Amino acid sequence: MKITFPHMGNVYIPLKTFFEGIGNEVVVPPLCSKKTLEIGTKIAPEFACLPLKINLGNFVEAFEKGADTIVMAGGIGPCRFGYYCEIEREILKRQGYDFEMIVLEPPKGHLFELIKNFKKLFKKDMSSLINSAKFAWKKAIILDSLEKAISKKRAKEKIMGKTDKVYRELLARIENISEEKSLEKFDQEVKEKLSEIEENQENPIIIGIVGEIYTVLEPFANLNVEKQLGELGAETVRNIYITDWVKGNLFPNFLKPKDHREVVKSAFPYIGHFVGGHGQESIAQIVNFSKKSFDGVIHLLPFTCMPEIVAKSAIPKVSQKFQIPVMTLVLDEHSVEVGLRTRLEAFVDLINQKKKRRTFSNEMFFGS
Ligand code: SF4
Numbered sequence: 001m002k003i004t005f006p007h008m009g010n011v012y013i014p015l016k017t018f019f020e021g022i023g024n025e026v027v028v029p030p031l032c033s034k035k036t037l038e039i040g041t042k043i044a045p046e047f048a049c050l051p052l053k054i055n056l057g058n059f060v061e062a063f064e065k066g067a068d069t070i071v072m073a074g075g076i077g078p079c080r081f082g083y084y085c086e087i088e089r090e091i092l093k094r095q096g097y098d099f100e101m102i103v104l105e106p107p108k109g110h111l112f113e114l115i116k117n118f119k120k121l122f123k124k125d126m127s128s129l130i131n132s133a134k135f136a137w138k139k140a141i142i143l144d145s146l147e148k149a150i151s152k153k154r155a156k157e158k159i160m161g162k163t164d165k166v167y168r169e170l171l172a173r174i175e176n177i178s179e180e181k182s183l184e185k186f187d188q189e190v191k192e193k194l195s196e197i198e199e200n201q202e203n204p205i206i207i208g209i210v211g212e213i214y215t216v217l218e219p220f221a222n223l224n225v226e227k228q229l230g231e232l233g234a235e236t237v238r239n240i241y242i243t244d245w246v247k248g249n250l251f252p253n254f255l256k257p258k259d260h261r262e263v264v265k266s267a268f269p270y271i272g273h274f275v276g277g278h279g280q281e282s283i284a285q286i287v288n289f290s291k292k293s294f295d296g297v298i299h300l301l302p303f304t305c306m307p308e309i310v311a312k313s314a315i316p317k318v319s320q321k322f323q324i325p326v327m328t329l330v331l332d333e334h335s336v337e338v339g340l341r342t343r344l345e346a347f348v349d350l351i352n353q354k355k356k357r358r359t360f361s362n363e364m365f366f367g368s
Contacts, residue, residue: 001024001025001068001069001100002025002026002027002066002067002068002069003019003024003025003026003027003067003069003070003071003102003121004026004027004028004029004058004059004062004063004067004069004070004071005070005071005072006029006054006055006058006059006072007029007031007032007054007058007218007220008213008214008217008218008245009217009218009219009242010143010147010171010242011217011242011245012028013139013140013143013171013174013175014136014137014139014140014143014242014246015136016028016175017132017135017136017139017178018132018133018135018136019071019121020132021124021128021129021131021132021133021135021136022121022122022123022124022128022129022132023122023123023124023128024121024123027062027065027066027067028062029058029059029061029062029065029067030061030065031220032054032057032058032218032220032221033220035057035061036054036057036058036061036220037053037054037057037220037333038057039056039057039060039061040052040053040054040055040056040057040058040060041053041057041333043056043060043091043092043095044056044091047304048080048087048304049080049302049303049304049305050214050215050221050302050303050331050332050333051212051214051215051218051221051302052080052084052087052088053333054214054218054220054221055084055088056088056091056092059088059092059097059099060092060095060097063097063099067099068098068099068100069099069100069101069102070088070099070100070101070102071102071104071121072084072085072088072101072102072103072104073103073104073105073106074103074104074105074106074110075105075106076105076106076110077274077276077277078274078275078276078306078307079276079277079305079306079307080306081276081277085101085103088101089101102117102120102121103117104117104118105117135180135183137243137246138180138183139174139177139183140242140243140246141243142174142183142186142187142190143174143242144241144242144243145190146167146170146174146190147238147241147242148237148241149190149194150163150164150167150194151226151230151235151236151237152235153194153197153199154226154227154230154231154235155204155229155230155233155234155235155236156199156200156202156204156235157197157198157199157200157230158197158198158199158200159198160231162197162198163194163197163230164227166193166194166196166197169193170186170189170190170193173186173189174186202233204233204234204235205233205234205235205295205296205348205351205352205355206234206235206236206237206294206295207229207234207235207236207237207294207295207296207297207298207348207351208236208237208238208239208285208286208289208294208296208297208298209225209226209236209237209238209239209297209298209300210238210239210278210281210282210285210286210289210297210298210299210300211239211278211282211298211299211300211301211308211311212277212278212300212301212302212305212307212308213240213245213277213278214302215300215301215302215331216238216239216240216300217238217240217241217242217245221302221331222300222329222331223331223335223336223337223340224337225298225300225329225340225344226238228337228340228341228344229298229344229348232344232345232348233348234295234348234351236298237289237294239278239281239282239285240278240281244260247260263281263284263285263288264280264281264284265284266283266284266287266288267280267281267283267284267287270283270314270317270318271283271310271311271314275306275307275310275311276306276307277305277306277307277308278307278308279306279307279308279310279311280307280311282299282308282311283311283314283315283318285297286299286315286318286319286322286324286326287318287322289324290322290323290324291322294324295325295351295354295355296324296325296326296327296347296350296351297324297325297326297327298326298327298328298329298347299311299312299315299326299327299328299329300328300329300331301328301329301330301331302330302331302332303330303331303332312328315328325347325350325351325354327343327347329343
């Protein structure tokens with residue numbers, strides 16, 4: 001049995017560590033590319049959301065590398081994700097692929113099914129399960145702080161592209177680390193490598209990234225929006241990182257962080273109940289980011305994404321009330337990086353002008 005799973009940003013690194021640790025052979029699909037999307041678009045229904053198309057492309061590319069079993073997360077709630085595994089299974093079977101699909105449903109309401117399916121992947125003893133879960137979790141924590149640090153550096157780097165070069169090298173290193181000791185050394189190495197990148201003196205603007213989880217986490221799907229903003233001198237902070245995804249999808253409710261539930265409450269005046277996906281979180285985080293004095297927010301959603309369409313309808317009110325500029329970007333297979341760049345440049349320009357005006361009037365009234 002050679003297992004595979006879809007890409008979603010750097011999630012593949014801790015997932016590979018975990019599944020290998022409990023005794024599986026893992027085939028990671030090639031990183032998402034134009035080819036991946038082309039394959040998925042050809043075999044998916046036209047109005048399926050972008051993540052499904054990219055997922056299908058990932059699976060076909062993984063089959064070409066020898067994978068024969070797909071591990072997929074299940075879902076509940078009013079959004080199409082809950083049907084993803086069934087639809088993907090049908091589409092791929094019709095294309096003639098012979099494979100098994102193991103669906104890991106969220107614990108809420110599916111605990112026995114989750115245990116039954118998970119047993120198919122569990123080929124070692126209990127201690128290997130605990131150790132690999134701990135090891136994978138440590139990698140996920142390091143990846144989260146690496147991603148945050150990279151975004152800070154990118155916005156200030158003196159030589160454009162230097163931060164991303166270091167980032168790529170570090171990702172390749174952490175993927176292959178198989179011992180806890182080396183992981184501790186790696187953490188130190190990250191700090192050293194990042195401190196070597198020369199910085200400009202200016203304070204960058206800070207832009208929050210919210211929206212549908214897949215488009216927020218997968219740089220190919222969001223056309224490298226964080227990298228592009230970094231090149232324009234903006235630091236980015238996301239509403240979700242890898243560990244948040246794990247907590248939200250794999251932890252039972254009582255283990256979910258309290259502060260997250262608190263943040264979601266700030267969406268209630270605009271969206272009073274769960275609308276599926278991360279629709280409510282998107283609104284809550286715009287409120288949260290504005291309270292933290294962020295300069296602007298980018299809201300990402302795949303074309304036809306239902307929860308984020310609901311969120312989008314509430315954004316004008318939130319943006320006006322909290323005086324924070326929000327730009328929504330709808331992504332599909334026709335979106336291109338060049339087109340996005342022009343819009344991002346205009347958005348960053350607008351924020352910089354707004355900031356200058358504010359500084360100017362502060363100086364006029366209060367002195368500098
Ligand atoms: S959250 Fe949006 S993009 Fe994701 S599965 Fe649901 S509808 Fe599709």
